[in-house]
Amino acid sequence: xxxPSDPSMTTATEMNLRGRKVPGLxxxxxxxSLLLFPLLGKQGLTDPDESAYVExxxxxxxxxxxxxxxxxxxxxxxxxxxxxxxxxxxFQLFGKSELSARLPTAMAALGLLFAVWRLxxxxxxxDGAGFLSALVLLSSLEFVLMGRAAxxxxxxTLFCTLGILCYAExxxxxxxxxxxxxxxxxxxxxxxxxxxxxxxxxxxxxGACFVASLGRHRxxxxxxxxxxxxxxxxxxxxxVAIAVLSPDLVKEFIVGGNLGRFLSAEHRPxxxxxxxxxxxxxxLPWSAFLPGALSRVxxxxxxxxxxxxxxxxxxxxxLVLLVxxxxxxxxxxxxxxxxxxxxxxxxxxxxxxxLEPAPPGGRLRGTGAMILLVILAGGMVLFAVxxxxxxxxxxxxxxxxxxxxxAGLLGTLFAxxxxxxxxxxxxxxxxxxxxxxxxxxxxxxxxxxxxxWKSSRQAAEAVRPMxxxxxxxxxxxxxxAGFAYYLGRVPEQPRRETELVAAALxxxxxxxxxxxxxxxxxxxxxxxxxxxxxxxxxxxxVVTNRSPTE
Numbered sequence: 001x002x003x004p005s006d007p008s009m010t011t012a013t014e015m016n017l018r019g020r021k022v023p024g025l026x027x028x029x030x031x032x033s034l035l036l037f038p039l040l041g042k043q044g045l046t047d048p049d050e051s052a053y054v055e056x057x058x059x060x061x062x063x064x065x066x067x068x069x070x071x072x073x074x075x076x077x078x079x080x081x082x083x084x085x086x087x088x089x090x091f092q093l094f095g096k097s098e099l100s101a102r103l104p105t106a107m108a109a110l111g112l113l114f115a116v117w118r119l120x121x122x123x124x125x126x127d128g129a130g131f132l133s134a135l136v137l138l139s140s141l142e143f144v145l146m147g148r149a150a151x152x153x154x155x156x157t158l159f160c161t162l163g164i165l166c167y168a169e170x171x172x173x174x175x176x177x178x179x180x181x182x183x184x185x186x187x188x189x190x191x192x193x194x195x196x197x198x199x200x201x202x203x204x205x206x207g208a209c210f211v212a213s214l215g216r217h218r219x220x221x222x223x224x225x226x227x228x229x230x231x232x233x234x235x236x237x238x239x240v241a242i243a244v245l246s247p248d249l250v251k252e253f254i255v256g257g258n259l260g261r262f263l264s265a266e267h268r269p270x271x272x273x274x275x276x277x278x279x280x281x282x283x284l285p286w287s288a289f290l291p292g293a294l295s296r297v298x299x300x301x302x303x304x305x306x307x308x309x310x311x312x313x314x315x316x317x318x319l320v321l322l323v324x325x326x327x328x329x330x331x332x333x334x335x336x337x338x339x340x341x342x343x344x345x346x347x348x349x350x351x352x353x354x355l356e357p358a359p360p361g362g363r364l365r366g367t368g369a370m371i372l373l374v375i376l377a378g379g380m381v382l383f384a385v386x387x388x389x390x391x392x393x394x395x396x397x398x399x400x401x402x403x404x405x406x407a408g409l410l411g412t413l414f415a416x417x418x419x420x421x422x423x424x425x426x427x428x429x430x431x432x433x434x435x436x437x438x439x440x441x442x443x444x445x446x447x448x449x450x451x452x453w454k455s456s457r458q459a460a461e462a463v464r465p466m467x468x469x470x471x472x473x474x475x476x477x478x479x480x481a482g483f484a485y486y487l488g489r490v491p492e493q494p495r496r497e498t499e500l501v502a503a504a505l506x507x508x509x510x511x512x513x514x515x516x517x518x519x520x521x522x523x524x525x526x527x528x529x530x531x532x533x534x535x536x537x538x539x540x541x542v543v544t545n546r547s548p549t550e
Contacts, residue, residue, distance in 0.1 A: 059072075066081075077249045168313060201321065373416075455482055473510070
């Protein structure tokens, strides 16, 4: 089979995609508009992540203080300032709503698609592969979910990708001497988004590539001194201002919020292969193509084959981040998002050959991946059928999940059949179109079922008409900041049962959100305590210490 990395080739991919940039752009925008923007403001803010950022912005707006983020009236440096500024600017322009909170993230996701398009073109030396890279990223579940959430991860991924892209373009294609400075500014914005991690991610990726290139690239090409100056100009003003205002906050941020999370588990401990599983599921169906692409690229790099030299960048990018986040004690599915641009560029390596004329009787790249994909889809169907419960997820979600799993299995079987029949373009369209339809179906029918379990909007709306200015709002051993946001109140946070008992016996009426199990155990222990159930929402309840009839 012809080598798709040979720049001298004039393939059908180039004729079909390179000469059709406008249709390709329109297709990308059409799919993005279908997956990223519809129903963006329909569901309530998810707890505890989205709601904590948005409640902090609400409190900053009320105080008129845009320097120090606050949550429940207390300074908090869980994350740097940029995401609060971005959401705050959206609130100022469009008003306070779920849509305006999430819109900046969706726009960042759209920007990331074009960055990956350019990165794929540079890496594969063909525009068609860049377009495929963007399509692959757009049609992955984790990218879509994170592109619709008002959290920091998409901004971090965008700025890290842009920074790496600027330096890669400088090394590979020359271009303007301003490119390294733009890259430094982007990395600076990443540090303003998520702290030292914004420097560590591109630093590890670019450092690994410099080592792997064995000195072929001169470090002076990227203008390190000027880049450092631009990076400092972007990041230092806010960090210096915070350090002057409250050195303890900076220490808490660096030691507790970053180093502490790496060394000790903030969330439930996860197994070593956690991120491999997250990548496998969150990047379906394209994750099935990664093992083969990685093995080919690394083997070519070992042989010194320079035709595949640029593909070492996404290969090392993916591997370095997988190892780094696996070593970290705290693990969440969203943490692996910065590796998805590299995964998309790698997955495009075999897929570009699918859009070329296949040699008669030749075996197409990715056939083994398709077989693996069918096995995975079958396993997901069995899991969904056999599993009686999904933790706190309601049983009704299973009814929405089962058809999606069955449809995925049928789609992969049809795609494999098309590939066997030497119709790889049809196989690609089946994978792409099928995954887009499945993701949209989950957005439309599946995830709305989870809102009472993932958001406190319904609980807050149920009691909001009852609350008077003199009433107290409590969160009892609960971190659902959405309850505070939707009520527009800064809550008290009793942590001990004695504090809640004292509040219940106080003559001032309160409205308290707590977990349902905790409420039932407390009521069983203290049946004499004046606690009245007002509403249930998912696993949470809202109670008051005054009879609703009063």
